[in-house]
Amino acid sequence: ENRRTLALKNFYLDYKKLDKSSSEFIESIQFSVPDKSTHFNFEKVSKRTHLDIASVNSACQISLNNDNTISEIHLSAGGVGPIPKYLWESCTFLKNKNLSDEVLNYFFKIVNQEISPISDARGTADYKRLLLRQLILAHFIEFFGAIEPITKMLKG
Numbered sequence: 001e002n003r004r005t006l007a008l009k010n011f012y013l014d015y016k017k018l019d020k021s022s023s024e025f026i027e028s029i030q031f032s033v034p035d036k037s038t039h040f041n042f043e044k045v046s047k048r049t050h051l052d053i054a055s056v057n058s059a060c061q062i063s064l065n066n067d068n069t070i071s072e073i074h075l076s077a078g079g080v081g082p083i084p085k086y087l088w089e090s091c092t093f094l095k096n097k098n099l100s101d102e103v104l105n106y107f108f109k110i111v112n113q114e115i116s117p118i119s120d121a122r123g124t125a126d127y128k129r130l131l132l133r134q135l136i137l138a139h140f141i142e143f144f145g146a147i148e149p150i151t152k153m154l155k156g
Contacts, residue, residue, distance in 0.1 A: 003027070009074075015082035038063045038072075041142045043135040046122075054079050055122040056131040060139040068144065070094050075136070080115035080128050087114050099140060101149050108133055 008029075011019050020026075034040065044057040056079040063072040073094050075087045090110045097103050117128035133153075140150050 005030075009076070009086035012083040034061065034063075039143050041139045043138045045131050045135065053122065056080060056117075056128050056135060058132060058135040058139065060136070060143075062139075062143055064143070067098070069096055069098050071096070075139075077115060077132050077135075079122065080117040080132050082116070085115060087111060089114055099144065099147065099149050101152065104149050104153055108136075111136065 006019060013019055038061060040059070040061045042057070042059045044054045046052040046054045046057075056077065058075070058077045060076075061072075061074040062070060065071045073091050075091050075094075076084060077087060078084045087110075090107060093107055093110050094103070111132065112129060115129065115132065117125040117132075119125045122128075123131070137150055137154055140147075144150065
């Protein structure tokens with residue numbers, strides 16, 4: 001009997017393609033409860049608040065050092081590609097950084113390279129890119145408060 005463990009961020013490979021053979025089944029889902037220094041936030045934009053497919057959504061888990069540098073970050077997005085997307089390159093870039101104008105500008109360039117939204121009934125591709133940007137900024141406001149680089153990005 002072969003069993004394997006797989007991180008959720010590695011499970012979705014492509015549209016209707018999972019890292020799972022037809023003979024495999026999911027036996028259990030496990031996760032570790034983060035410690036008190038870890039923060040989590042989820043944001044969603046949809047026409048209706050409940051029971052609606054999101055135009056765009058995002059989840060972020062972050063741990064900070066004492067100087068507010070990012071010691072660890074996990075960031076995912078939905079509605080901006082054919083599958084739920086773990087933003088690998090974006091997370092790698094932000095690790096051990098403080099948020100500044102320069103860091104955020106470069107970070108959002110990476111985010112935009114990682115996603116591939118399409119125009120559909122829930123919005124245009126450009127609109128979904130803008131929504132994801134705003135949802136990520138909402139995560140950062142939740143974690144850091146209204147620091148200057150974030151509030152500047154929200155204004156323009």
